[in-house]
Structures are given as C-alpha cells and as structure tokens.
Amino acid sequence: MSRVVRAGELAETVRFETMPREGCIGEWRRTIGDQSLKYVSVQFMRSALAYEAQIKANGGHASVVRKALKAALKTSQRASETGGQPKLALRSSLRPGTHLVREWNGRTYQVEVLEDGFRMDGKRYRSLSAIAKKITDAHWSGPRFFGLG
Structure with a gap:
C-alpha cells in the first residue's frame, strides 16, 4: 500500500x-x-x-504502539526505583530472523537472530556476549552491547 x-x-x-x-x-x-x-x-x-x-x-503513533511504549517506560521506572535494571526476556523478545545492528569504531555490524543462537559475518555464535567479545576484544554483556538491556 x-x-x-x-x-x-x-x-x-x-x-x-x-x-x-x-x-x-x-x-x-x-x-x-x-x-x-x-x-x-x-x-x-x-x-x-x-x-x-x-x-x-501523520498524526502520531498508533494506539497499540503508545500502549507498548508506556508499558516499557513503567517497567524501566519501576526497575530504577528499586535500583535494578529492567530485564528483557531475550528468548521471547528476539525472534528468529530479527537483525541487530551495532556501530563500533566506524564499522557497522549486523547480527541475525537464529532459532539456536546468532549469526554474524557468516559465522554462528551461541550468545550475543560472544559476538560482543569478538567485536571489541573485551568482555561485554552482549544484550547491553546491542542496546537490549
């Protein structure tokens, strides 16, 4: 359309x-x-x-999007009030076929979510943390590196 x-x-x-x-x-x-x-x-x-x-x-976000954004904000506010971090259920929120993009030191990295892991540059990885380590050569929380947590 x-x-x-x-x-x-x-x-x-x-x-x-x-x-x-x-x-x-x-x-x-x-x-x-x-x-x-x-x-x-x-x-x-x-x-x-x-x-x-x-x-x-075009008149703003659709009502379903506004509701989802408000729910995410409430979760984040609750976590910050208790001193914690909001947790994302990565398995349920990252569907196979989803692509994550991260720019690091002038290069853009693209990661595809698979049923049983992740793929970057044609190579399979078990976790986002392993990919973050490969990219940065340092220990990172993979979800945090990709802006998910």
Whole structure:
C-alpha cells in the first residue's frame, strides 16, 4: 500500500540528511528528550529524527504502539526505583530472523537472530556476549552491547 507524501513532510525529513552532529543533538533534545547521546552515531540520530518527523506529520503513533511504549517506560521506572535494571526476556523478545545492528569504531555490524543462537559475518555464535567479545576484544554483556538491556 502506498501513500502520498506531502512536500512539507518530505522537506521536514530531508533536512536531517546533512545535519551536523551538534544540530542533531539539539534537535534530539527538543523532540525526543535529554538522554545521553555520547555513544549515539550521527546517522542513527538522523534516521530517528526523520522517523519522528514522519510520525508527527501523520498524526502520531498508533494506539497499540503508545500502549507498548508506556508499558516499557513503567517497567524501566519501576526497575530504577528499586535500583535494578529492567530485564528483557531475550528468548521471547528476539525472534528468529530479527537483525541487530551495532556501530563500533566506524564499522557497522549486523547480527541475525537464529532459532539456536546468532549469526554474524557468516559465522554462528551461541550468545550475543560472544559476538560482543569478538567485536571489541573485551568482555561485554552482549544484550547491553546491542542496546537490549
């Protein structure tokens, strides 16, 4: 199903394509919030800002998305109030075929979720932590490295 893209909407999303890092950070803070952006790539910020502009131009998120976001926020707030971290059930939340993307030292890594593990660069791994170790040559929590926990 295709939809008509209005000129104003197109201009709004295109303006992010060449926006410098400082501009992206300012726009991010105005539209998304004051989270730390120290490790967020410029390309990711540009994509996220363009996406948010499209959502705004089309009337906002669907109600089911708003409910899911509110539930995730409540879980996160509850965990921070008790001093813990919200836990994700990786097996149930990562379906086979899902692709995880992580930029590290100027290179983009893509990991495919399999039924019994993960695949990166044609090689199978049992865990995300093993992949994070391969990428960084340091011990990392794999879910944390890929932004999942």
